[in-house]
Amino acid sequence: MPITLEQVSFSWQAEGVFKKQVLNNISFSLHEGEIAALLGPEGAGKTTLLQIMAGLVKPDRGTVKLDSRTIKLPGGYDGQIGMLFQFPEQQVFELNIYDEIAFGPKNQGLTGKKLQTAVYQAMQSVGLKPEEFLERYTDNISSGEKRRVAIAGVLAMQPRYLLLDEPLAGLDYEAATAVIECLHNINQQRGTTMLIVAHKPDRLLPLFNRYLILKSGRLITDFSSQSALSIAHILQQAEIELPVSLELIQHLAKAGGEWSGITADSDEIYRKIATRIRDKKGEE
Amino acid sequence: MIRLDQVSYTYTNSISPVIKNITLTVEAGEKLVVLGKNGSGKSTLARLMNASLVPDAGNLTVNGLNSRQAENRRIIRQQVSLLGAMPDHGFVSNIVEEDIAFGPENLGLSPSDIRKRVDTALNLVSMEDYAAYPPYLLSGGQKQRIALAGMLAMQPAGMIIDESLDMLSRQGRTEIINLLLEINRKQATTLVLITQNLEDIWWADRVAILERGELKLLSTPRQLLSQLQLIEEMGLELLQITRIIQNINQTAGTAIPTDITDLNTLVEILCPLL
Amino acid sequence: MGLRMGQYLPLDSPIHRLDPRTKLLVTILLGLASFKAPYPWGLIIIVSMILILVAASRVPLYHYWQDLRPFVLIILITAAIQLFLTPGDYLIGHSPLIITQQGIAGAMGLFMRITGILLLARWLTATTRPVQLTNSLETLLHPLRRIGLPLHELLMIMTLSLSFIPLLGEETVRIQRAQTTRGANLRSGNLLSGTKRIIAIIVPLLRGAMQRAAYLAEAMEDRGYEAGGHRTHLYQQKLALSDYGLFTVVAAAVVLIL
Numbered sequence: 001m002p003i004t005l006e007q008v009s010f011s012w013q014a015e016g017v018f019k020k021q022v023l024n025n026i027s028f029s030l031h032e033g034e035i036a037a038l039l040g041p042e043g044a045g046k047t048t049l050l051q052i053m054a055g056l057v058k059p060d061r062g063t064v065k066l067d068s069r070t071i072k073l074p075g076g077y078d079g080q081i082g083m084l085f086q087f088p089e090q091q092v093f094e095l096n097i098y099d100e101i102a103f104g105p106k107n108q109g110l111t112g113k114k115l116q117t118a119v120y121q122a123m124q125s126v127g128l129k130p131e132e133f134l135e136r137y138t139d140n141i142s143s144g145e146k147r148r149v150a151i152a153g154v155l156a157m158q159p160r161y162l163l164l165d166e167p168l169a170g171l172d173y174e175a176a177t178a179v180i181e182c183l184h185n186i187n188q189q190r191g192t193t194m195l196i197v198a199h200k201p202d203r204l205l206p207l208f209n210r211y212l213i214l215k216s217g218r219l220i221t222d223f224s225s226q227s228a229l230s231i232a233h234i235l236q237q238a239e240i241e242l243p244v245s246l247e248l249i250q251h252l253a254k255a256g257g258e259w260s261g262i263t264a265d266s267d268e269i270y271r272k273i274a275t276r277i278r279d280k281k282g283e284e
Numbered sequence: 285m286i287r288l289d290q291v292s293y294t295y296t297n298s299i300s301p302v303i304k305n306i307t308l309t310v311e312a313g314e315k316l317v318v319l320g321k322n323g324s325g326k327s328t329l330a331r332l333m334n335a336s337l338v339p340d341a342g343n344l345t346v347n348g349l350n351s352r353q354a355e356n357r358r359i360i361r362q363q364v365s366l367l368g369a370m371p372d373h374g375f376v377s378n379i380v381e382e383d384i385a386f387g388p389e390n391l392g393l394s395p396s397d398i399r400k401r402v403d404t405a406l407n408l409v410s411m412e413d414y415a416a417y418p419p420y421l422l423s424g425g426q427k428q429r430i431a432l433a434g435m436l437a438m439q440p441a442g443m444i445i446d447e448s449l450d451m452l453s454r455q456g457r458t459e460i461i462n463l464l465l466e467i468n469r470k471q472a473t474t475l476v477l478i479t480q481n482l483e484d485i486w487w488a489d490r491v492a493i494l495e496r497g498e499l500k501l502l503s504t505p506r507q508l509l510s511q512l513q514l515i516e517e518m519g520l521e522l523l524q525i526t527r528i529i530q531n532i533n534q535t536a537g538t539a540i541p542t543d544i545t546d547l548n549t550l551v552e553i554l555c556p557l558l
Numbered sequence: 559m560g561l562r563m564g565q566y567l568p569l570d571s572p573i574h575r576l577d578p579r580t581k582l583l584v585t586i587l588l589g590l591a592s593f594k595a596p597y598p599w600g601l602i603i604i605v606s607m608i609l610i611l612v613a614a615s616r617v618p619l620y621h622y623w624q625d626l627r628p629f630v631l632i633i634l635i636t637a638a639i640q641l642f643l644t645p646g647d648y649l650i651g652h653s654p655l656i657i658t659q660q661g662i663a664g665a666m667g668l669f670m671r672i673t674g675i676l677l678l679a680r681w682l683t684a685t686t687r688p689v690q691l692t693n694s695l696e697t698l699l700h701p702l703r704r705i706g707l708p709l710h711e712l713l714m715i716m717t718l719s720l721s722f723i724p725l726l727g728e729e730t731v732r733i734q735r736a737q738t739t740r741g742a743n744l745r746s747g748n749l750l751s752g753t754k755r756i757i758a759i760i761v762p763l764l765r766g767a768m769q770r771a772a773y774l775a776e777a778m779e780d781r782g783y784e785a786g787g788h789r790t791h792l793y794q795q796k797l798a799l800s801d802y803g804l805f806t807v808v809a810a811a812v813v814l815i816l
Contacts, residue, residue: 012421015618016620017567017569017617018417018418042423042425042452043425043426056735056738056739081739083739089372089373090736093732093736093737093762103740108741140298143447145322145323154739171322172480172521173520175322200453241453241455243524245524248525248551251548252555257558266528267531270528271535275535276558277554278537281537336780365780373777374773375777376721377689377721378562382688382689385689385792388792389790389791390789392788392789395790395791395794399792402792438781
């Protein structure tokens with residue numbers, strides 16, 4: 001069951017001095033089980049698009065449908081759509097970490113042991129040790145930890161759809177690894193559908209099977225592929241800077257190698273390169 | 285300029301200290317990067333450095349002024365500006381240019397000087413078209429640019445930038461870092477950048493690595509980038525290119541130097557091998 | 559992402575170019591006159607003057623409407639009360655809803671007075687930057703300094719409290735959004751769940767508001783603000799011929815009418 005946007009347009013102000021078209025006639029469907037990237041330059045309208053899909057902001061024109069049912073404001077889809085905000089400070093509102101993460105599952109009717117399990121699992125999946133963080137205040141943790149608390153708060157509800165605005169911003173290597181793994185797992189196990197905004201998508205590339213690119217409020221690219229070379233080409237056309245691994249493969253292809261079968265996963269890219277080096281050595 | 289002498293800090297209602305016994309001197313005009321993973325205490329260190337927080341133990345002085353004295357704190361905070369990650373919290377006006385003017389107005393400058401500073405700052409961050417906009421209508425990245433302009437207009441002697449360029453693309457970040465470097469060169473401004481991103485350290489004179497509130501290492505970017513094991517031990521992310529080289533070396537038994545940071549150089553080395 | 563109430567609108571109009579002190583004085587004069595001017599002709603002249611000023615501001619009517627909208631209900635209710643409850647010469651209707659001649663006059667008058675004042679307030683805020691407004695107030699109230707009033711600090715407090723109101727609103731929206739995306743149902747429910755819901759918002763709202771205030775204070779100090787410190791201003795104020803002209807016309811009209 002998809003989320004479908006039909007000709008969605010939005011302006012900061014419908015009229016008046018600051019009238020500015022943020023989104024212009026956007027249509028696409030996000031299908032069950034997909035993990036799509038939403039990319040584009042600063043101020044392209046990415047955050048606004050997520051807010052509209054989450055039912056937080058009403059579009060000026062067009063509709064958003066969830067399972068062919070039109071989404072009405074304000075929000076409240078019984079936790080079917082989980083949304084991570086651009087800054088954790090916009091999202092976190094409880095005093096301590098347990099209450100913050102438990103807020104969603106509580107609304108879903110979980111209590112007692114079940115609630116506790118949901119909170120613990122969510123914390124572990126983003127690399128926060130419950131014994132260390134459970135009782136701490138949300139004001140007294142670092143911004144990277146706060147972002148993980150925010151992610152845990154969304155994941156604890158096991159939503160069918162995840163709209164994630166910069167899920168890796170401010171996370172260190174370990175934390176980012178935990179979050180990426182967790183997103184991969186819930187997509188595999190529960191078929192969770194995701195739309196992810198990331199200004200630095202390098203580490204997320206292996207997750208994506210679709211690329212939506214916004215520029216000045218227009219959807220300029222809607223592209224499904226996992227081929228490193230075609231993704232590199234598409235990103236470059238949209239003037240989005242390439243992740244290093246894609247740039248490398250593009251350079252190598254230009255230098256005359258055959259790399260078309262390779263997927264946009266930096267691990268696979270280095271493995272393929274290494275294998276070819278070894279093979280050539282063997283020939284010699 | 286900023287001198288920390290065995291500084292420690294513990295937050296109220298927390299048991300373990302966030303900053304443990306740090307001794308470090310930041311010279312005037314220096315470019316320092318503080319690196320550390322989540323929860324290493326790097327933001328707390330930043331707030332100690334501009335006297336938003338006062339050490340529990342040890343002393344912190346800025347140009348000889350100890351941050352323990354309340355009357356010094358005011359002066360320190362004007363000399364050393366701190367830019368945080370969440371731009372929304374720092375806006376004092378509903379109009380971009382008024383917000384940027386707020387600092388210079390407090391310095392008692394003449395209207396024409398204030399105007400000059402405001403316009404220059406907006407130009408520097410490429411936001412001159414938004415002078416009369418309400419900051420709250422801007423995107424996350426644009427807000428971060430405006431907050432930076434507000435800081436630049438103060439022309440502080442020292443600037444601490446705490447993960448405030450997070451919402452900018454690599455290109456946008458490079459643009460801003462180049463801008464900061466130019467200011468450092470022209471006005472000998474002390475620069476402290478707080479980050480966990482090894483991509484953002486190439487320009488620094490020194491890199492300080494924090495781990496669990498302790499100063500683990502002081503190094504230069506070049507030295508640091510060659511100590512791969514250490515970087516990984518600290519829980520930091522290797523440069524993408526370094527990771528690729530390291531993995532190729534391990535799998536293919538090659539010996540490509542791991543300190544290559546330029547992609548073209550790597551391509552030149554790889555092509556004959558393939 | 560709506561516009562905050564009273565947001566300054568950067569346009570180029572004769573009104574925007576006026577000295578803020580003139581605009582403030584004109585607002586005060588016409589505001590007083592809207593209250594006091596005799597119905598109908600005095601009031602009609604005053605309201606017409608306001609409408610001329612509104613037109614000259616080149617601010618799209620949409621913005622006036624945006625800021626007036628929250629008051630529409632109050633205006634209509636008070637006007638209705640006037641309309642039906644003013645004793646006087648019977649005109650139309652059955653008891654208890656009787657409309658008198660005086661009732662119509664009262665309702666019309668009240669409607670014109672309140673709308674006039676609200677339009678005037680929006681006219682002033684749309685065409686004058688908040689800092690300039692505060693500065694002008696400071697100039698006008700300058701004599702009060704002699705009796706030892708800490709004018710500058712009082713005005714700063716006023717400005718900050720005014721800017722804190724939208725902040726509270728935004729904080730409410732933030733928490734509501736954070737809660738709706740996590741399954742809090744803001745619509746349905748009985749009294750009990752309604753009360754619970756309000757508490758669930760109010761507690762974090764108060765905490766959030768306190769924190770925003772603390773951040774704001776910190777941000778101001780970081781940028782060198784000091785209570786009682788000497789501040790200069792970005793904008794210079796200069797009276798031009800048009801300022802004297804407008805002020806004379808408005809002042810003369812107000813004096814004649816009252």
